[in-house]
Amino acid sequence: xxxxxxxxxxxxxxxxxxxxxxxxxxxxxxxxxxxxxxxxxxxxxxxxxxxxxxxxxxxxxxxxxxxxxxxxxxxxxxxxxxxxxxxxxxxxxxxxxxxxxxxxxxxxxxxxxxxxxx
Amino acid sequence: xxxxxxxxxxxxxxxxxxxxxxxxxxxxxxxxxxxxxxxxxxxxxxxxxxxxxxxxxxxxxxxxxxxxxxxxxxxxxxxxxxxxxxxxxxxxxxxxxxxxxxxxxxxxxxxxx
Numbered sequence: 001x002x003x004x005x006x007x008x009x010x011x012x013x014x015x016x017x018x019x020x021x022x023x024x025x026x027x028x029x030x031x032x033x034x035x036x037x038x039x040x041x042x043x044x045x046x047x048x049x050x051x052x053x054x055x056x057x058x059x060x061x062x063x064x065x066x067x068x069x070x071x072x073x074x075x076x077x078x079x080x081x082x083x084x085x086x087x088x089x090x091x092x093x094x095x096x097x098x099x100x101x102x103x104x105x106x107x108x109x110x111x112x113x114x115x116x117x118x
Numbered sequence: 119x120x121x122x123x124x125x126x127x128x129x130x131x132x133x134x135x136x137x138x139x140x141x142x143x144x145x146x147x148x149x150x151x152x153x154x155x156x157x158x159x160x161x162x163x164x165x166x167x168x169x170x171x172x173x174x175x176x177x178x179x180x181x182x183x184x185x186x187x188x189x190x191x192x193x194x195x196x197x198x199x200x201x202x203x204x205x206x207x208x209x210x211x212x213x214x215x216x217x218x219x220x221x222x223x224x225x226x227x228x229x230x231x
Contacts, residue, residue, distance in 0.1 A: 042221030042222050
């Protein structure tokens, strides 16, 4: 178990540029979540995947944001035309599959990608 | 809609003192409750959870939390803290699964010698 890894750890970009982050979940986990965390606040849910299917997107995820998980393994989160308000820590988490109706008992978080938009 | 309020943004305590980190939630349906801990330069880790059953839940490192439905609270307690407990603690609530939780803004616990 190598844990959830995120790349890069830090990203500095200029307003208007596109950025892409990568998340590698724990290998046997089929659920993958993206969260955003701004300074002084808790994580906010953005979207999640079960295998390659994106099952839900938060209203926080504007049309400039897109997430993919093409083979049900790693995931990417792209932000187009970045704005200063996008500056935040972007967290990825994964969880193993559950039988129907069971609540997931545990999320495994990565260390996040810190985005700074200048 | 759900929300979580962590009543204290910072809690400084001396080593071996007891501590309580307060968490209140609001939800119109049944909830599942979680406490996460984030040590410096590390990712969030689940500390303990309430899903059903006994309202008092414990972690392996001496923390406990009690689900109080009438007061809509899930306060975290430890009778004697260590320097190594210094971290940020997040309370979270969900009515579906842990992955779609609503988090509070966190409480920074600083344990001083």
